[in-house]
Amino acid sequence: MRPFLLPAALVCGALAAPAFVLSQSAPGDQVSPRAKQLHDRAIVVDTHDDTTQRLVFDKTFDIAARNKNGNIDVPRMKEGGLDALFFSIWVPSDVTGPPAVKRALDQIDAVHEAARLHPGELLLATTAADVRRAAAEHKIAALMGMEGGHMIDDDMRLLRDYAALGVRYMTLTHFKNNNWADSSTDKPAHNGLTAFGRDVVREMNRLGVMVDISHVADKTFSDALAITTAPVIASHSSCRAIANHPRNMTDDMLRAVAKNGGVVMINYHAGFLSEEFRVASEKRSGSIVESMNAMSKRCGGNEACTTMESERIDHEAMAKGELPKVTWDKIVEHIDHAVKVAGADHVGLGSDFDGATMPLGMEDASKLPKITDALLTRGYAEKDVEKILGGNILRVMEQVERAAQSAERTPKTPR
Numbered sequence: 157m158r159p160f161l162l163p164a165a166l167v168c169g170a171l172a173a174p175a176f177v178l179s180q181s182a183p184g185d186q187v188s189p190r191a192k193q194l195h196d197r198a199i200v201v202d203t204h205d206d207t208t209q210r211l212v213f214d215k216t217f218d219i220a221a222r223n224k225n226g227n228i229d230v231p232r233m234k235e236g237g238l239d240a241l242f243f244s245i246w247v248p249s250d251v252t253g254p255p256a257v258k259r260a261l262d263q264i265d266a267v268h269e270a271a272r273l274h275p276g277e278l279l280l281a282t283t284a285a286d287v288r289r290a291a292a293e294h295k296i297a298a299l300m301g302m303e304g305g306h307m308i309d310d311d312m313r314l315l316r317d318y319a320a321l322g323v324r325y326m327t328l329t330h331f332k333n334n335n336w337a338d339s340s341t342d343k344p345a346h347n348g349l350t351a352f353g354r355d356v357v358r359e360m361n362r363l364g365v366m367v368d369i370s371h372v373a374d375k376t377f378s379d380a381l382a383i384t385t386a387p388v389i390a391s392h393s394s395c396r397a398i399a400n401h402p403r404n405m406t407d408d409m410l411r412a413v414a415k416n417g418g419v420v421m422i423n424y425h426a427g428f429l430s431e432e433f434r435v436a437s438e439k440r441s442g443s444i445v446e447s448m449n450a451m452s453k454r455c456g457g458n459e460a461c462t463t464m465e466s467e468r469i470d471h472e473a474m475a476k477g478e479l480p481k482v483t484w485d486k487i488v489e490h491i492d493h494a495v496k497v498a499g500a501d502h503v504g505l506g507s508d509f510d511g512a513t514m515p516l517g518m519e520d521a522s523k524l525p526k527i528t529d530a531l532l533t534r535g536y537a538e539k540d541v542e543k544i545l546g547g548n549i550l551r552v553m554e555q556v557e558r559a560a561q562s563a564e565r566t567p568k569t570p571r
């Protein structure tokens with residue numbers, strides 16, 4: 157159903173009701189009892205999170221304990237009613253060949269180990285049914301998505317191995333092109349997907365690995381949609397009509413994903429939410445560049461350090477007025493735009509927690525009920541909010557699982 161704006165009197169009435177206050181809350185964190193109830197009832201799924209880098213690089217990080225830094229850990233996920241999280245398996249685009257494979261396997265192992273070490277809190281999940289079971293057991297479903305097709309090292313067997321280890325989506329590229337697909341943030345080299353790239357999409361369909369079109373060039377996007385026999389996802393992309401970044405989706409792309417039956421999961425990164433922030437951060441000068449350079453030198457190859465320090469530097473720059481302040485309600489603006497263009501059945505949440513610069517007011521997963529509250533205030537029906545929070549991605553997972561089961565019977569397996 158199409159959302160509508162409530163008359164002001166009704167909105168004020170909702171705000172006048174006694175508000176539920178998030179623990180460790182800041183002014184503006186209050187949500188209505190109705191929003192709290194709906195949020196608790198819904199299965200909330202986030203399809204993109206980079207905490208895996210902390211699991212690998214930060215030996216002091218305990219995901220089961222409340223941490224002072226970062227965006228994600230079990231206590232804050234529970235507080236924010238986050239029921240399922242896709243841990244990203246990510247290696248920078250310039251790491252290729254066997255070193256990329258080794259690093260991907262290290263990360264997959266780290267997610268498996270986190271679930272093994274915290275069986276009371278986390279449940280390793282690979283299907284929509286697993287996610288529902290975890291929610292019923294009051295555990296957080298830990299899923300895995302791969303960010304960048306370069307990690308298959310141009311070898312279909314590795315794609316099958318990753319799938320066997322539990323990886324359930326793969327962005328075809330990361331920031332740079334690989335040998336078979338063009339990225340949205342690189343110069344086109346293949347005019348979209350090569351013949352091998354098209355076979356990768358077919359094999360992902362057969363394996364039940366969701367085809368993720370976040371990060372890909374617009375032509376790669378349309379090539380992938382032309383081939384896939386299952387719905388696709390954008391695991392962490394926002395709307396280009398609001399912030400003109402090539403990582404975001406145009407309105408035509410949003411409509412194409414809706415037609416395909418897929419889902420676009422809105423990214424919370426300040427530079428993808430706000431056009432002003434994007435333009436200003438691309439023009440960064442003087443002290444910010446110096447601090448960024450000093451940071452990457454300090455962090456070396458430690459990707460957990462790099463992303464967390466980048467966020468700290470961006471937030472400092474916002475506080476000093478060197479970058480525009482981006483607030484969390486921008487997330488809701490993007491959700492609302494995507495819903496208006498693609499429909500409420502095709503939008504979800506893909507935060508990029510622990511891998512990006514969160515907007516002010518969405519400092520960690522504990523703040524998520526504010527999104528539910530804001531959607532209700534905008535007049536969204538409860539059933540549509542439930543779909544956006546997780547129902548849509550669960551539906552797509554089930555469709556992809558069914559498509560894989562019927563494709564299993566086809567004898568031809570590309571190599």
Ligand SMILES: [Zn+2]
Pocket residue numbers: 303371392
């Ligand atoms: Zn990404």
